[in-house]
Amino acid sequence: MPAPTVRLQGVKFRNFSIIAHVDHGKSTLADRILESLGAMGERDKRDQTLDTLELERERGITIKSTPVRLKYTRPESVGEGAGEEYIFNLIDTPGHVDFGYEVSRSLAACEGVLLLVDASQGVEAQTIVNAYLAIDSGLEIIPVVNKIDLPAADPEGAAQEMEEVVGIPAEDAIFASGKTGAGIPEILEAIVQRIPAPSGSADAPLKALIFDSVYDAYQGVLLFVRVLEGKVSPKDRINLFSNGKNFEVDRLGTFSPGLIVGQSLEAGEVGWIAAGIRDIQDAQVGDTITRTDFPTTEPFPGFKPAQPVVFSGLYPTDTEDYRKLREALERLKLNDAAFSFEPETSEALGFGFRCGFLGLLHAEIVQERLEREFDLDLIATAPAVIYRLTMTDGEIIETQNPAQFPTRDRMEKVEEPYIKMSVMLPEEHVGAVMQLLQERRGSMVTMNYVGKRVELIYQVPFAEILYDFHDRLKSISRGYASMDYEIIDYREGDLRKVDIYVNNEIVDALAVVVHEDKAYSLGRKIVDKMSEVIPRQMWAVPVQAAIGGKIIARATVKAYRKDVLAKCYGGDISRKKKLLNKQKKGKARMKQIGTVEVPQEAFLAVLSTED
Ligand SMILES: Nc1nc2c(ncn2[C@@H]2O[C@H](COP(=O)(O)OP(=O)(O)OP(=O)(O)O)[C@@H](O)[C@H]2O)c(=O)[nH]1
Numbered sequence: 001m002p003a004p005t006v007r008l009q010g011v012k013f014r015n016f017s018i019i020a021h022v023d024h025g026k027s028t029l030a031d032r033i034l035e036s037l038g039a040m041g042e043r044d045k046r047d048q049t050l051d052t053l054e055l056e057r058e059r060g061i062t063i064k065s066t067p068v069r070l071k072y073t074r075p076e077s078v079g080e081g082a083g084e085e086y087i088f089n090l091i092d093t094p095g096h097v098d099f100g101y102e103v104s105r106s107l108a109a110c111e112g113v114l115l116l117v118d119a120s121q122g123v124e125a126q127t128i129v130n131a132y133l134a135i136d137s138g139l140e141i142i143p144v145v146n147k148i149d150l151p152a153a154d155p156e157g158a159a160q161e162m163e164e165v166v167g168i169p170a171e172d173a174i175f176a177s178g179k180t181g182a183g184i185p186e187i188l189e190a191i192v193q194r195i196p197a198p199s200g201s202a203d204a205p206l207k208a209l210i211f212d213s214v215y216d217a218y219q220g221v222l223l224f225v226r227v228l229e230g231k232v233s234p235k236d237r238i239n240l241f242s243n244g245k246n247f248e249v250d251r252l253g254t255f256s257p258g259l260i261v262g263q264s265l266e267a268g269e270v271g272w273i274a275a276g277i278r279d280i281q282d283a284q285v286g287d288t289i290t291r292t293d294f295p296t297t298e299p300f301p302g303f304k305p306a307q308p309v310v311f312s313g314l315y316p317t318d319t320e321d322y323r324k325l326r327e328a329l330e331r332l333k334l335n336d337a338a339f340s341f342e343p344e345t346s347e348a349l350g351f352g353f354r355c356g357f358l359g360l361l362h363a364e365i366v367q368e369r370l371e372r373e374f375d376l377d378l379i380a381t382a383p384a385v386i387y388r389l390t391m392t393d394g395e396i397i398e399t400q401n402p403a404q405f406p407t408r409d410r411m412e413k414v415e416e417p418y419i420k421m422s423v424m425l426p427e428e429h430v431g432a433v434m435q436l437l438q439e440r441r442g443s444m445v446t447m448n449y450v451g452k453r454v455e456l457i458y459q460v461p462f463a464e465i466l467y468d469f470h471d472r473l474k475s476i477s478r479g480y481a482s483m484d485y486e487i488i489d490y491r492e493g494d495l496r497k498v499d500i501y502v503n504n505e506i507v508d509a510l511a512v513v514v515h516e517d518k519a520y521s522l523g524r525k526i527v528d529k530m531s532e533v534i535p536r537q538m539w540a541v542p543v544q545a546a547i548g549g550k551i552i553a554r555a556t557v558k559a560y561r562k563d564v565l566a567k568c569y570g571g572d573i574s575r576k577k578k579l580l581n582k583q584k585k586g587k588a589r590m591k592q593i594g595t596v597e598v599p600q601e602a603f604l605a606v607l608s609t610e611d
Pocket residue numbers: 020021022023024025026027028029060061062094095146147148149150176177178179180
């Protein structure tokens with residue numbers, strides 16, 4: 001239970017965020033700032049306070065934004081103004097391309113940002129994209145060159161690159177290290193001097209922006225809000241703009257970083273509100289809250305409901321686990337408005353769920369949590385995007401399940417989502433990366449030079465980057481290229497469904513949608529890979545790929561040789577048991593299809609195919 005406390009009156013606020021490319025040291029620097037302002041005890045030092053989810057820490061990426069309220073007293077060294085007190089609200093942002101919209105909402109809650117760049121890496125794709133998000137939100141940008149303690153650091157070079165990209169003079173950059181603490185005092189002063197104080201009147205009608213929300217078992221959904229105008233207190237009735245729903249505020253307060261109960265939240269402040277909201281769907285990031293007794297007429301602009309864009313089927317390997325899987329999905333959904341699921345039946349896999357995600361990373365995280373926290377063994381089908389189909393009778397339908405993709409003769413037109421992709425890389429790899437983008441049906445928009453590096457802007461079908469694109473990009477650029485993307489529109493494409501047959505039975509869950517030009521080669525690669533990963537049976541098992549019933553590729557899982565079989569079934573009983581046990585273990589993530597056991601790998605064969 002958070003302890004009640006008296007809110008500070010008449011204090012000066014600074015609301016800011018830290019933005020950076022993945023791994024440029026955002027969490028480390030944030031922790032160092034917290035520590036220098038006494039917000040973290042020795043005990044917590046080992047943990048990175050701002051990264052909360054266990055998986056986040058393991059993967060070293062930030063998923064949920066967690067705000068912190070800090071008190072800063074200006075030191076003697078500043079001369080005039082020494083001793084002045086400020087309240088800083090530091091709002092963390094997610095550090096991955098899947099969560100771009102969440103980043104933009106977190107930024108909308110701030111007046112300024114620290115734009116962090118790793119001194120040894122320089123500007124990367126996400127540095128640029130995040131910098132533009134900050135510029136678009138009209139924020140003050142403080143450039144910080146981080147990790148200057150690294151032997152390979154080139155702080156001046158990194159500052160120069162930032163000047164080229166965001167137009168902030170290189171000499172305004174602060175050189176810092178989250179590791180040694182260098183530059184922290186300068187950063188704290190820059191926050192006071194360069195970031196504007198929040199504006200907005202506490203006497204105006206309430207207008208508060210939801211920038212995140214979490215589910216709490218006792219209090220229901222906690223809204224993380226930035227109050228832009230007006231004031232909110234317990235017992236006020238609040239109204240959510242996007243859905244018109246009303247709730248009564250139970251409690252509210254600020255972060256320190258734990259929850260502190262307060263008496264009100266006013267214009268300029270960042271805090272949390274509990275209002276007995278049970279469904280996180282009702283509390284979407286980006287929505288605006290107002291008071292029913294003193295309402296504002298205009299919501300904060302730019303609200304978008306969270307939209308899954310990548311879909312995959314999740315099936316329990318053991319059909320008995322169906323219920324357990326549903327319960328687990330419901331639990332995860334409590335805390336994740338961006339994740340969706342609905343029951344789905346596959347002839348091959350039985351009962352499961354079609355799940356929607358913000359991107360591939362989001363999909364992986366959900367799957368890992370299901371397996372780890374809920375102890376489930378799952379088969380995941382290959383991820384797919386949403387296709388828009390115009391049927392011959394004029395009807396327009398959307399489908400994200402390749403198994404339900406109709407044959408070409410029933411469709412007038414197929415459209416697929418396109419992304420605008422930005423890739424940042426050293427000059428010497430430009431040729432190879434352009435070729436890769438070409439293979440992925442990309443078309444170039446522009447090419448910009450940033451120092452010795454190049455930013456490529458391409459438009460690419462989203463489906464083309466879902467599988468192995470990032471890995472390929474990294475490998476051909478020796479790890480130096482970075483990427484970011486956003487979905488822009490839908491465009492017509494010549495797309496076909498490739499069906500896969502195992503032992504002459506069609507396996508609906510293995511179907512993929514692919515561009516006509518690539519259908520044959522992809523079909524070939526899938527059947528080859530599958531024939532490698534399906535264990536040998538007592539008879540030869542054919543694996544085939546087909547378009548509209550016409551076989552385009554075929555491979556065979558060879559039968560056991562007789563002597564091998566004899567060995568397996570001879571021997572003493574304990575050996576047999578051992579073997580059976582071993583098989584049992586290997587069985588996890590196998591699915592019986594007809595008479596053949598198919599391992600998880602086979603379902604993802606399409607993902608691992610090399611170009
Ligand atoms: N040498 C050195 N290493 C650092 C510094 N800051 C961070 N690192 C290391 O860089 C890696 C990434 O740091 P994080 O703070 O987790 O990066 P991040 O930017 O928060 O990552 P996301 O949360 O995914 O955005 C870690 O291995 C850190 O130990 C620094 O100032 N100097």
